[in-house]
Amino acid sequence: AQSVTQLGSHVSVSEGALVLLRCNYSSSVPPYLFWYVQYPNQGLQLLLKYTSAATLVKGINGFEAEFKKSETSFHLTKPSAHMSDAAEYFCAVSDSKAAGNKLTFGGGTRVLVKP
């Protein structure tokens, strides 16, 4: 069974500082990995995805993530935090594109950006 662990339920960063959100996964096969962002009382928006192409994936809003198979990690980074980055971030894993497949989500990391 696949699983996702996000280290740190809350992260506080200063505006302009590096944002680093950690995600580790387990999967019996090469995974598909996703990062989603959720603003208060809204649905999830896809930030970026890894689908077995380049290991460094660039997403929207200046975010990027690197797939490291040896570490089973898919950490999300942004070089310089902006106030608008304050939200909750979810890492998710899927082990197949096939019908009947499901996404498994981590518990989420809430980001607070200090001015």
Place this chain on the structure above:
Amino acid sequence: DGGITQSPKYLFRKEGQNVTLSCEQNLNHDAMYWYRQDPGQGLRLIYYSQIVNDFQKGDIAEGYSVSREKKESFPLTVTSAQKNPTAFYLCASSPRTSFHEQFFGPGTRLTVL
């Protein structure tokens, strides 16, 4: 504009009442999903459907029911058997070509009094 709509955004019900949450998509996606979100627990899958007139239980289906009579619609009923129904409910859909890429609606916050 294509997208997923969920209504209502906020819903209040008395304990013991069944309630139905609406989810409609005009993305022509084959698969649709219902998730429940509780603080600190991420998203948990309730039910999913890959095609019309067919659906499968997810990880926490007890106390919920669904139907898929139309491709565009996947309503969720929270029954009185659900012990802790107060939560944020998210609907999602994905295309046949890539079921793993899910697009989410804005959610419905259900509060049972």
